[in-house]
Amino acid sequence: MNSINVGYARSFERHGKKVLIILATVLLFSSVYAQQPVENQVKTTAIGTSKVWGTVNGVAIEGLVQGPAAVAVPLQVACVFEYTEGDIFNPPALPAALNGMVHLDEALKGLITEVRKSGKFAGHALETLLITPPKGTTKATRILLIGLGDRSKFTPDLMTSVGSVALREAVRLGVSHFAFASDIKDAGIDSPTALVASNVTKGIIAAYRTQLFLQGKKYANGKPLTKVTLLAGPAFFNTAGEGIKEAVASFSN
Incomplete structure (x- = not known):
């Protein structure tokens, strides 16, 4: 083998290994990304985006990309776990800029x-x-906090009852939206x-149907x-919408 070929072979050996390492790294990260949950891969949705995902018993179930401090409604429902120090401000909580509960707490001057x-509000389940x-102070006329209990014991099933x-609190207060x-x-x-959004929607619809039953019997x-608006962050709007649609469909069958 002449000197040119020897030099070429050595150069290929050095640089070829680097190329192979780079290719392997790219393939590894591509594989890891592909295995991420779908909701982590989708594009974010602009704040203020809304969509009615379905209607049941005359109630429009709307999705909205917005935080609870910025929605003009007669009643805003927000959920909190039992308190642990700095739980909505420190990781793994969402960063303050994306954390709707932080914004609501700030709007209420730290009241939450x-x-x-x-301990005035323990946040026990329900x-x-x-x-x-x-x-x-806020765009909503009233704020209803609902407890989610111990965060370490949380399961999505609880959200049906929530x-x-x-x-039922909305009906008691006489609001139409x-x-x-x-x-x-946020926590x-x-x-x-999707499952959380579906369970919340199912709980709302089932309770409203019970209310309609009582009204039909003249007992209420x-x-x-007319409308329930389920809020979602920019990265979760479409995923939540799929859950809402599934819940609505389950009552339409």
């Missing part, structure tokens, strides 16, 4: 943190606290978005509910 930290903020509680924020991801819990009064 104060009542939770002091515990409720109704807040009527001073005018101009949805029912939200609906309310917004709902689960705020689970740093890696919950299945109430203003008709």
